[in-house]
Amino acid sequence: MAENETRSVEQPSGQDTTGTGNDDDGDHSIPDAQNPKKLFDSESESGSDSDSDSDDEAQLNLQIQTLETELSSNPSHYDAHVQYIRALRKQADVEKLRQAREAMSALFPLSPELWREWARDETTLISGPEALPAIEQLYERGVSDYLSADLWCDYINFLQERDPLVRECSANGISKARSLFERAVIAAGLHVAEGSRIYEAYREFEQAIALTIGEADSESREKQIQLIRNLFFRQLSVPLASLRSTLLAYKAWEAEQGSILAVDSNSLDGLPSNIASAYQKALDLLNARTQFEEQITRKDVPDAERLSNFTTYLNFEQSFGDPARVQILYERAITDFPIYADLWLDYTRYLDKTIKTSSTVKAVYSRATRNCPWVGELWVRYLLHLERVHASEEELSTVFEKSLLCTFSGYDEYLDLFLTRVDGLRRRISLAGQTEDSLSYNLISDVFKRASDYLSPHLKNTDSLLRMYGYWACLESKLGNGIVAARGVWENLLKISGSMLGAWEGYIAMEVAHGHINEARSLYKRCYTKRFSGTGSEDICHSWLRFERELGSLEDFDVAVHKVAPRLEELQLFRTQQESKTAGSSDQRENSVKKGSREKRKLHSDLTEDQSPAKRHKNTSQNLKMTNAKEKIEAAELVEKSKIEEVEVISTKTESAGKTETNNQSTRKPKHYNDQCTAFISNLSIQATYEHLRAFFSDVGGVVAIRILTDKFTGKSRGLAYVDFSDDEHLAAALAKNKQNLLGKRVSITRSDPRQSKRKGTVAPNTTSKHGFSDNETGNSGQSDLKDAASRSKRNSGSQAQANSQKRRDERVELKGRNTFALPRAVRPLGWSAQKPGGSEDDGDEKPKSNEEFRKMLKKN
Known part of the structure; x- marks a missing residue:
């Protein structure tokens, strides 16, 4: 786009930039050809001395070197x-001037002033016939x-002066000149100005x-007079x-031929009727x-206003329905605004609808793509026009390859270009019997492969890429190598965008x-357990x-129901959890707003100052009881929900009864992971971080998340550690x-199997997971392969476990009957003691109270 910005500075102005004025006499002396330096003397001041000339020469050489360096890089x-x-x-x-002009002309259309110069x-x-x-x-x-028009006039004058014929x-010579004049009239004769x-x-x-025809040759002279009259x-x-x-010039000329007309008047009296009516019609149009x-x-006026005026003028001309006049006005507009893409798009669109001459439209498309090569739509329509006029495969291929060298604003433009090329090849292959040249399907396959290599990294997980691969697979099955090749196309897409439901x-x-x-x-069966965006996971289950x-x-x-039903329940649970979290967040914000409004009405500090010390102490004790009761309920729910066989309860005691600060941290529920494409890493160095693991598996690819287990x-x-992968193929490479x-350290890598852990009754220990990075993360998945991890965790935290065991011995807890040692002390029934007064050791354990019973006791208290 830098090209666009720089070219907008150099707009054609219609003025002569040669430094030689606007004289068209073309009378250049031959000695100038012997001394090229003399040609440019008019651009420098004649009165400059030798020192000034040397300084200017050095400065000019420096400028040329700088420009050469800049052009070599850009x-x-x-x-x-x-x-x-x-x-x-x-x-x-x-010589360098010629090379510079040729180099610029190869990249850009030159303005009329540059061509005239x-x-x-x-x-x-140069001189001579050559x-x-x-x-x-x-x-x-x-x-x-x-x-x-200036350039056409220069061309005509050059031919009249330099061509001997x-x-x-x-x-x-006359035939050659008339041919050039007719071309000039067609190109610029309708230019109003x-x-x-x-x-x-x-x-x-x-x-x-x-004048060269003699009086004796009256027949030739009459033909020439009639030709001039027709002009x-x-x-x-x-x-x-x-x-x-x-009109005045015509009357004067007719008077020379012997007609009696009012030469100095605009009156139409005496003129032939056809000329008078044509003139009056042209005058009305003017x-x-x-x-x-x-x-x-x-x-x-600003360029934007002038462009708007051109648009209004074009709409006016199109309403008259004269294609030649509309086309000449478009040509005038693009001469003044050569890099305005919308103008070229409108121009070519109009030509496609109205002009039937293929050479004219093709030339306009060629110029449009040279002036605005960054507009993909122009290239697409250029290819379509070439196909419409039955251009050769060589010409189509050349234009297509040129278009791929341009820089477009978006990758969808490249995709549209690739698909347009494929469309044309498909149509020509389908009509192989009706055309002279037969094409191979390998051309289509090559275009698709080039498109995939270039666009797949940029259009990953997009509908555009899905559309291209679907088209590719369809053509492979119908025109190409059959269903096997089509499956290969879809498998390649799944490697790139396997998380897309549409694939x-x-x-x-x-x-x-x-x-x-x-x-x-x-x-x-391969995809029903995958995570898709939105409701895609549920949709694929119902589709099965x-x-x-x-x-x-x-x-x-029955097999599908057996597999899909648990998956749908899992997804429903996850949706419910997400909705509850969202509702809780909104309720929390609402409560925060209400609390702020209440505090504005009644300051909390005023209440505290009005209360007595005993009442403040009573309120603090009540708050402490409420907090402890809430922690008891949460711990009981955690035990009942997770079915944990061994829980280490860490109880904290306050340092003094008079302190009002309590530990209000809520018990964290362990996060579970439903490992499906996960590798379990053991014998890992304790210095290893998620960066090390990511680098270790960089050659494998497909890493979705990394979890390092910590004490x-x-x-x-x-x-x-656990490493989640996007699919089984990357997991197999990791294993x-x-x-x-x-x-x-030689790490051990195995596939994580949470179902095997559940069958063995193994439950993941309470560990902290550090996520190096994660692309897809859900809250309803569970951990696995932690049987040996649990024992290692016990060794790492042996001192703490030994302290907890010493606490239980000090409290003289006796375990009888059912397994109740994992029941936290914080949730024992009120009044429970290790040895009941008046009771027997064989009475058995008292049945722990349920969560509902705890809530009722809390309400009573």
Whole structure:
């Protein structure tokens, strides 16, 4: 886009930048060709002394070196090219100047002023018959870039002065000149402001030919007079700015031929009826456009306003429905605003609808993509137009490869370009019998592979990439290598965007469409446990059930229900937890607002000051009881929900009864993980961090989260970790790294299996998990493979466990009957003691109270 910004500075201004004025006499002396330096002397002051010349020369050389360095690093800098050409022109380095102009022309369309300057320099520098074709080629290149009446006039004058055949009015020369004039009239003859210059030059040429015809050859002379009269009629029929002066010139010419007309009057009396009616119609058209012409030719208004005026003028011309006049106005607009993309888009869209000449539309598309190469839509429509006019495969391929070298604003534009190319190839392959050239499907496959390699990293998990892969798989199955290749396409997509529900649904839909029920069922079994965004996880479960209900047997339906039902319950539980958290957060915010409003009405400090010390102490004791009771309930719920066989309860005592500060930390519930694609790492160095683990598995890829187990008392690593992967393929690659060294220790890597731990009755110890990073995290998954981790944790925290055991011995707790030693002291029934007075040791344990009973006791207290 830097190119766009720099080019906007150098807008065509319609002024001569050659430094030689606007004279079109073309009378350049031959000695100038022998001394190129003399060509540019007019740009420097004639009165400068030798010292000043040497200083200017050194400064100019420095400027040229700087510009050469800049262009070598950034060839797309438009202004640097312009400045470099001007500097070389001052230095009169002809060869480097030619190379600089060719280099710029290869990258950008040159403005009419640059083309006029280039052609005039070459006309002065070279002479002889061999120079004529080269300079004619320069003019041809110039008039094809932008519309310029000045450039057409220069071209015509050059041909009349330098071409011997035209100068001598030979038959071939006259034919060549007339052909050029007709081209100029078609290109610029409808230019309201400057089109009359082309007609006037044409008339002058024909009048000069009439003078060469002798009086004796009356037939030829009459034909030439009629030809000139027809030129006047053509010019008077066009709404041009000089319409009235053209009428006067026509009357004067007719008077020379013997007609009696009012030469000095704009009256139409005496004119042929056809000419009078054509003139009056053209005059009406001119009057209707005069206001618009004044608006677009003003130079003292901002470009945005001028562009808006052009748009209004274009809408006006389109309402008349004259395609030639609309096209000439578009050409005038893009000459003034060459890098305004919307203008090119409107222009090409109009041509596609109205112009049937393929060469004209193709040339406009070529110029549009050169002026605005960063607009992907222009390239797409260019390819479509070439296909529409049955262009060759070579031409289509060339345009497509050029488009891939451009820089677009978004990756979707690249995708649209790739798909447009594939569309064209598919259509041509389908019509292989009706066309001369037959194409191979390998062309389509190559385009898809290039698109996948370039776009997959940028369009991961997007519908655009899914659309491309779905199209690819469809063509593989129909035109390519069959269903096996199509499955390979879908599998590649799952590696890139396996977390997208649409990828799995598209894959399954293809298998169902081909009647492969078992393959579709295996895909459901692979994906129903995956986590998808939104309600995707539930949707895939219900989709499997519908699939089995409609296409499967009863046994298949029962298997699907057996697998899907627990998954749906798990997802529902998770949704409920998330909703409760959201509701709790909103309630907390609402309570905070209410509390703030109450505190504004009645300050808490005033209440505290009014209370007596005894009452404040009583309130503090009540708060302490309420806090302890709340902790008892939470601990009891934790024991009942988790079914923990061994719990270490750490009770804290207050230092003095008079202290009002209590430990209000709520008991944390351990976070559970439902390990599905998880590796269990043991024998890990305690210095290992999640960065080390991430680097260790960097060659594997697919790491979703890392959890390092730490001791809950010391916070140090226990040498154990879990690493979650995105799919089974990455997990298998990670398991292959078993017994490899990490920080000097040979780590053991196994697959985590929480179901096996549940069958053995193993419960994860209360550990802290450090997450290095996590892309997908849920709160309803459980840990696994902690059987040996529990024993290691006991060794690490042996001192604390020994202290807890000493506490139980001091309290002389006797365990009888059912296993109640794991019941925390904080939730024992009120009045319970180790030895009941008057009781027997064989009476058995008293049944612990339930959570509801605790709540009732709390309310009574």
